[in-house]
Amino acid sequence: MIRTLFVAAITIMGIIYIFFIPPEAVGFKIFMKLIPMALVILFAIGTRSFLPRMYKRMIIIGLFVSMIADGVIYWFLAGLVTFFIAHLFYIFAFRKIPRKAIPKWAATLLLLYGVGMAYWIAGSQFRIGEHFLGIAIIAYISIILLMGWMAIRTHLPLVIMGALLFIFSDSVLALDRFVYDIPYRDAFVMITYYAAQVFIAASVGSRAIKFSVNPKSLIR
Structure with missing residues (x-):
């Protein structure tokens, strides 16, 4: 019940x-942007963990x-570096889970994404x-690719x-900033970003499970 209230x-x-705070009120907009993330953190803290x-x-x-x-993404490089560090912590977390092989098709898609976005x-x-x-963009693509892989x-x-939504959100943001304008960018970026963080926070309550897979289709 409490978890449901947090998600709500x-x-x-x-x-x-996303929809009601005007962009001109920068300071207030940053403050309002942080509130959902503060709630996500509390959501993670209050979730019973079945993992290490x-x-x-x-x-x-x-x-x-x-x-x-x-809060610092308005200064793009500062935000890029800080999110880079956040992904390092996610990678460290994922390494605490017994790791299994990754399907070849998933590995191929991630690598194609990385090469395509870098180019x-x-x-x-x-x-x-x-x-x-x-160079900074290539470094960030590499770390988020590794986060997705792990x-x-x-x-x-x-x-x-959570990882795939995070990758999607960052991809939309990067394409809009550096290639061409994307209609309703803020909605696409923030909805998928908040959803990604909620999934990652909720994963604290996951249980490690075993999957039956075809070993010939995996990269070890």
Whole structure:
């Protein structure tokens, strides 16, 4: 019941931030942006864990660092670096789960995504002489790709959903910033971002399960 109330509160505050707070009120908009993440952190803290204790700690720290990143993302490089650090904590958390093989098709899709986004986004910056930013973008693509890889290896549905939504959210944000304008960008980015963090927070209550898979279709 309490978990349901937390999810409802996160949803309501997220809707208020996305659709009702004007962009001109920057300070207030940042404050409202952080409220759903603060609720997500409390949601994770209050979720009973069936996984290794360190998993929950790393997830909570990752959520907290993400909340800081939400506040400084208006200074793009500062936000990029802070989210990079948040992904490191998520990766450390996912490593605490007994890891299984990743399907070849999933590995292929992740690698194609990484190469494509590096060429498309980072390449656009190299072409205009922004080499430092291009390198920073490649580093971020690499870390979020690794985060997605490690998430899939846990075979925990909530972890995988959270990671994939995070990748989608960041992809929309990057394409809009560096390639072309995307209609309703803020809604696409923030809805999937908040959903990603809720799934990751909820994964604290997951149970490690075994899957029956065809070993010939896996990368070990």
